[in-house]
Amino acid sequence: MLVAGLWPFHQPHNDVTWVAYTHGVSLGSHGTLLSASTFGLYDLEAQARCSLEIWLYPYDIRDTGTVLAFYSSDNIQGLSIRQDRADLVLQVERRDAQRRIITSEITTKNVFRQGTGALVTITSGSLGTVVYLDGSIIQSVPGLRMNRADLTGQLVVGTSPVQPDSFSGQLRGLAIYGRELTAADVLQHYQTWGSNGRPYTSENEQAVSLYLFDEHSGNVVHNHGSSTVVLSIPEKYTILHEKFLEPAWKEFHLRWGYWKSALINVGGFVPFGFVCCAYLSLTKPVNRAALTTVALGLAISLTIEVLQSYLPTRDSGTTDLITNTFGTCLGVMLYRWKPSLVADTLNRIPAIARITAGLR
Numbered sequence: 001m002l003v004a005g006l007w008p009f010h011q012p013h014n015d016v017t018w019v020a021y022t023h024g025v026s027l028g029s030h031g032t033l034l035s036a037s038t039f040g041l042y043d044l045e046a047q048a049r050c051s052l053e054i055w056l057y058p059y060d061i062r063d064t065g066t067v068l069a070f071y072s073s074d075n076i077q078g079l080s081i082r083q084d085r086a087d088l089v090l091q092v093e094r095r096d097a098q099r100r101i102i103t104s105e106i107t108t109k110n111v112f113r114q115g116t117g118a119l120v121t122i123t124s125g126s127l128g129t130v131v132y133l134d135g136s137i138i139q140s141v142p143g144l145r146m147n148r149a150d151l152t153g154q155l156v157v158g159t160s161p162v163q164p165d166s167f168s169g170q171l172r173g174l175a176i177y178g179r180e181l182t183a184a185d186v187l188q189h190y191q192t193w194g195s196n197g198r199p200y201t202s203e204n205e206q207a208v209s210l211y212l213f214d215e216h217s218g219n220v221v222h223n224h225g226s227s228t229v230v231l232s233i234p235e236k237y238t239i240l241h242e243k244f245l246e247p248a249w250k251e252f253h254l255r256w257g258y259w260k261s262a263l264i265n266v267g268g269f270v271p272f273g274f275v276c277c278a279y280l281s282l283t284k285p286v287n288r289a290a291l292t293t294v295a296l297g298l299a300i301s302l303t304i305e306v307l308q309s310y311l312p313t314r315d316s317g318t319t320d321l322i323t324n325t326f327g328t329c330l331g332v333m334l335y336r337w338k339p340s341l342v343a344d345t346l347n348r349i350p351a352i353a354r355i356t357a358g359l360r
Contacts, residue, residue: 005304011236011312023197023214024172027158030237030313031166035155036230049125049180050148055173055193057117061086065167066160071240072153076101079150083167086112088120092150108139119190125180135190151176154240161240164313175199176209239312245305246317265323269297273331290332297328
């Protein structure tokens with residue numbers, strides 16, 4: 001159970017390699033890039049207009065993963081972009097006047113196609129947020145406006161800053177602009193980025209950051225924009241600020257992956273509850289064997305979750321505490337349903353009967 005909950009026991013190698021035949025980097029199952037320093041506000045106007053372009057090739061449109069996210073010292077993810085199978089999810093976290101985290105989210109359907117790249121442009125200004133795919137508008141959300149404060153903090157590419165959520169695919173380019181790009185700008189960038197390997201940008205477009213991934217070697221991605229913030233490729237896969245025992249209500253969602261994980265955690269502890277309760281009841285009779293077994297199941301689960309907060313490939317959350325303890329309870333109930341049948345079965349097997357007698 002400890003192996004299943006904690007494997008691998010080390011920080012894996014960072015699975016980021018340079019693409020051989022063109023500009024870009026390839027991110028595998030555990031790959032990430034980090035900005036070497038933090039992005040600050042680009043001017044005093046926090047509500048200033050901004051735009052972001054990203055050119056990427058997902059390896060599998062059945063996968064999910066965080067493409068990039070900004071993580072601030074305020075312990076929130078500003079803007080984050082995720083692949084959710086064929087869909088693209090844009091999420092913005094902010095704190096209100098009471099310091100509560102407010103989350104806004106946009107889901108754009110059918111952005112990704114198997115074996116095909118996508119140049120996604122997100123602009124925000126007076127008309128709200130507009131999402132473009134390959135130079136053409138595909139969604140407009142008037143009620144949500146990004147601002148430059150959402151693009152501050154440390155930039156994490158390829159996974160989430162707070163939990164393992166790897167994106168697998170190629171990243172060909174990334175740009176951040178200090179203004180709202182027009183539809184004509186977006187189309188021109190798509191045409192020139194595809195043909196020239198970089199977007200055509202005029203002086204008034206204020207390209208704050210422009211990463212072309214044209215180095216082809218080394219562990220640094222240089223910034224061709226006005227900012228000096230470079231991206232680094234760590235030697236080991238790293239989660240910037242991994243969550244510790246995240247509350248169950250924050251982990252909850254309706255995706256199948258959540259329920260699949262919950263069922264695995266329940267089922268994994270049923271045998272423990274059954275065997276431990278049978279052992280304590282038959283070989284070492286103790287008072288309240290069932291309660292002792294449940295307490296042991298909870299203790300083992302808590303040990304796993306605490307240790308998982310130090311492993312970048314695992315999640316630490318209270319949902320697993322609940323499901324593992326519930327699985328232990330089911331195992332206890334299964335044993336107590338027919339305890340005499342278990343005892344008779346053990347006594348019918350000579351080897352087990354001798355071991356049981358010796359333990360007694």
